[in-house]
Amino acid sequence: MDLGLAAKRALVCASSKGLGFACATSLAREGCEITLNGRDEERLRLAAKSIEALAGKPVAFVQADIAEESGRQTVIEACPEPDILINNNHGPAPGNFLEFGRTEWLEAIEQNMLAPLHFVKTFLPGMRDRKFGRIINITSAMVKAPHPKMELSSGARAGLTAACKSLARQYAAYNVTINNMLPERIDTDRQRFMAERMMSELGISLEEARTRIADSLPAKRFGKPEEFGDACAYLCSVQAGFITGQNLQLDGGSYPGLI
Template sequence: MDLGLRGKQAIVCASSKGLGRGCATALAEAGVSLVLNGRDETVLRATAQDIRARFDVEVQEVAGDVSDRAIQDALLAACPEPDILVNNNGGPPRRDFRELDREAILKGVTQNLVTPFELIQRVVDGMAERGFGRIVNITSLSVYVPIEGLDLSSAARAGLTSFLAGIARGVAERNVTINNLLPGKLDTDRIRSAFKAGAGTEEENKARIAADIPAKRLGTPEEFGQICAFLCSVQAGYMTGQNIRVDGGLYPSAF
């Protein structure tokens, strides 16, 4: 399917690896020019080089923490008029809620609520003026299903979801959509650390985790990215304010 995105420009946050890279790759395949971001400059450069080599699109790199206002400024300097914004950021580490102090709480909320909202504030009016905009926020299945030890991450992402629900509907008539992708158990560095932490081998622990998923496997960043690219497409213009679970059927709900 031609997504109608050739020649568009996208900022993809935290895109040097994992789900962000999956989204960036799928957008590049659709002909979108990219501004990539990641904390590790070496990993970011390698990702950019790989995408340039595979697809005939421009790829710029902005290394650093996307929660840093200077890095946000650099992203917008590299792409002043983005057609697409993919918000993504690392979440707080697993921690018992009793161990959270105010500094840790504020950092988690900044990472997973304030940062994406700040970027949306800076790009949404320009998108509306130009008559096209696609904003996709990578949140988490934990918005629906509490995960022990990730309470701060869940709270911040749920807060972002509620924050944007009305905003999405306020810009829909200008062909600007805001949707959220909620990954379940996908094969990323974060879940691979669980393979290593278990009592068995990495393969045994991976199989144990996959056994709880109706699809009986982990999702991949590549297929996650293709869903993101569709949400950014011209065909998805009538779809906004939605939470799309990408979890292999893990969340047991008919609605």
């Protein structure tokens, strides 16, 4: 299937590794002109070379911390008119709600709500005028199924979800869609971190921790980053123009609810 993305400009935040890198790779394979973002210049350089080798076209990158206002401005200057925006950033660490202070809440909100909304606000007018725009927010399964110790992630990302639901209704008539992807147990560094926490807490091996996590899923395995990336590419496609304001869960069947 031709997704109609050839020569579309895509800005993928936090994309030197993990889910952002997977999305950038899938979009590049569909012919998009990619701008990567991250905080580590060497890692970005390697990521760009890797995608270039697969896609056969140059990949730009911009080193900047999007949790900071100056970093966001640097990214905007590097890619001022994207047709596709993939919002992504690392999530807050799990913890005890009673120990979270104002600093922890403000950091979570800045990273996982205000930063993506800043990019949405900046790029929406151009997408509207060009009559094409695809915005994907990589959030978390915690938005629909909050877990204990994950209140920072759930709270900040639920705020982003609510704001973008309103915007999705306002901009659908301009062929601008805004959707959210809710990953759970995709096999990235984040899952290694969670397995290492279990390993430390229970005194088990890393392999045993990973097995226990995988066995807790209906699919009995971790999700593959490329599965996530390809789903992202489809949501950005011309064929997906009637899909907006949605929360797509990529969780191996974990979510137990109907809606």
